[in-house]
Amino acid sequence: MNIGDVSTRSGLPAKTIRYYEDIGLIKPHRSENGYRCFVEADLHKLAFLGRARALGFTIEECRLLMALYEDESRASGDVKQLALEHLRKIETKIADLQAMRETLTELVQCCAGDNRPDCPILKDLAGQTDLPEQGVKA
Amino acid sequence: MNIGDVSTRSGLPAKTIRYYEDIGLIKPHRSENGYRCFVEADLHKLAFLGRARALGFTIEECRLLMALYEDESRASGDVKQLALEHLRKIETKIADLQAMRETLTELVQCCAGDNRPDCPILKDLAGQTDLPEQGVKA
DNA sequence: CTTGACCTTCCCTTGACTGGAAGCCCCATA
DNA sequence: TATGGGGCTTCCAGTCAAGGGAAGGTCAAG
Numbered sequence: 001m002n003i004g005d006v007s008t009r010s011g012l013p014a015k016t017i018r019y020y021e022d023i024g025l026i027k028p029h030r031s032e033n034g035y036r037c038f039v040e041a042d043l044h045k046l047a048f049l050g051r052a053r054a055l056g057f058t059i060e061e062c063r064l065l066m067a068l069y070e071d072e073s074r075a076s077g078d079v080k081q082l083a084l085e086h087l088r089k090i091e092t093k094i095a096d097l098q099a100m101r102e103t104l105t106e107l108v109q110c111c112a113g114d115n116r117p118d119c120p121i122l123k124d125l126a127g128q129t130d131l132p133e134q135g136v137k138a
Numbered sequence: 139m140n141i142g143d144v145s146t147r148s149g150l151p152a153k154t155i156r157y158y159e160d161i162g163l164i165k166p167h168r169s170e171n172g173y174r175c176f177v178e179a180d181l182h183k184l185a186f187l188g189r190a191r192a193l194g195f196t197i198e199e200c201r202l203l204m205a206l207y208e209d210e211s212r213a214s215g216d217v218k219q220l221a222l223e224h225l226r227k228i229e230t231k232i233a234d235l236q237a238m239r240e241t242l243t244e245l246v247q248c249c250a251g252d253n254r255p256d257c258p259i260l261k262d263l264a265g266q267t268d269l270p271e272q273g274v275k276a
Numbered sequence: 277c278t279t280g281a282c283c284t285t286c287c288c289t290t291g292a293c294t295g296g297a298a299g300c301c302c303c304a305t306a
Numbered sequence: 307t308a309t310g311g312g313g314c315t316t317c318c319a320g321t322c323a324a325g326g327g328a329a330g331g332t333c334a335a336g
Contacts (some may be wrong), residue, residue, distance in 0.1 A: 004282065014283090016200045033332060035283055044264070059323070069260045077241050079259045081249035087242045090235050097232045100194045103226045113218035114329060121217050122207045125189045126182070142313065152314090157293060171301060173314055187306065 001038040010046040017046060025049060025063060057086055139176040148184040155184060163201060185230060195224055 007014045020026050021036070027046050028036040046133065052062045064082060068074045110120040123129065145152045158164050161176070164183050166174040186207065190200045202220060206212045248258040261267065 002283075013325080015325060016323085018284095021242075023323095033334080034285095035285085047265055048263050050234060051265070053323090054238075055242060055263075056235070065263060066250050069264060072255060072256070072262075074255050075253045076249050076255060076257035076259075077251040077253060079257045080246060080249045083242055083246050083249070087239065087246060090239050090242065094232060094235045094239065096227050097194070097235070100192075101225065101228050101232065102222055104193060104228065108218060108221050108225060111214050111218045111221070113215040115213045115215060117210060117212050117214060118213035119206075119212070119217045121214075121221050122203070122212075124185050125193075125203060127185055127189070135260070140314075151294080153294060156315095161292095161304085171314085191292090201289085 001043070003036050003038070006038045006043055006046065009043055010050055012046055012050055019044070020049060023059065023061070025066065055086075056090055061086060141174050141176070144176045144181055144184065147181055148188055150184055150188055158184070158187060161197065163197070163204065178184070193224075193230055203236060 001009075003014045003017055006012075006017060010017070012020075017026070018036075021028060023026045026042055026049075027043050028038045045066065046130070048066065049062050052065055053059075057065065061082060065079070068079050068082075107121045107124055139147075141155055144150075144155060144271070148155070150158075156174075159166060164180055164187075166176045166180050170176045181239050184206045185267060186204065187200050190203055191197075195203065203217070239274065240241075245262055246261045250256070
């Protein structure tokens with residue numbers, strides 16, 4: 001298999017596949033003409049990586065997960081711990097974004113959104129808050 | 139004011155303030171010795187930027203917001219539109235992260251997390267899903 | 277033989293900074 | 307007056323996970 005086929009079948013861009021080789025996540029063989037030559041196992045690894053990345057694991061976490069996957073004597077507890085740590089990071093991000101969403105939603109609701117220049121959103125950003133009985137939201 | 143004072147008062151690192159000057163968000167004067175010399179208006183702008191960034195606006199969005207802020211004849215509708223677009227992006231991100239969280243939570247719940255190698259998390263990543271009556275989650 | 281699709285490497289760009297090195301500047305203390 | 311320490315300057319490199327694009331080699335069809 002050439003990189004184009006692998007790209008199609010894995011759903012990963014060729015650029016990404018080359019990048020994953022660069023950083024040592026996969027090690028495809030080479031044909032005589034210098035083309036990368038992938039076997040099913042490579043495709044399988046790439047699919048694994050694609051799914052792990054889609055779940056938001058960083059590249060380094062993916063590297064660890066792959067190592068665990070290939071280690072027949074792994075402890076599932078190690079995998080679970082990695083997943084739990086990642087889960088906590090995701091939850092933190094969600095909370096941060098939700099806080100932003102709340103503040104923005106309030107600001108948007110307070111803004112007339114017409115042709116007049118008076119704008120509570122800008123006022124808030126400028127530090128002269130305009131919101132009705134709103135506590136400080138750091 | 140030197141950069142250190144502005145950094146303290148705005149809460150932004152000096153590095154960030156220099157960066158904001160580099161990309162043209164602020165234009166502090168210079169003292170004879172070459173030091174940046176900030177006035178209250180600069181501090182005010184930096185605080186504005188800090189708040190907008192904390193709400194997740196990109197630098198380019200901040201640039202637009204600042205321009206609107208300084209434009210006395212702006213229409214609040216323009217600001218509101220910018221905020222609404224940003225709000226939608228935030229909501230998309232939240233939804234993506236929530237999907238990750240759900241999948242990860244399920245996987246974590248299915249994993250014994252002990253010393254045995256059998257691990258539903260790895261199985262799922264490898265494409266051989268193991269979850270009880272679970273539809274495909276792309 | 278030529279065209280066009282595919283492949284290769286290489287380097288640059290992204291966003292929003294952060295870190296660090298090398299070198300002035302300024303003030304206080306010995 | 308020396309010197310020490312902190313603050314300031316610029317510039318360069320690195321982060322993360324790729325994406326863009328150039329220059330050139332390879333291959334199969336017409």
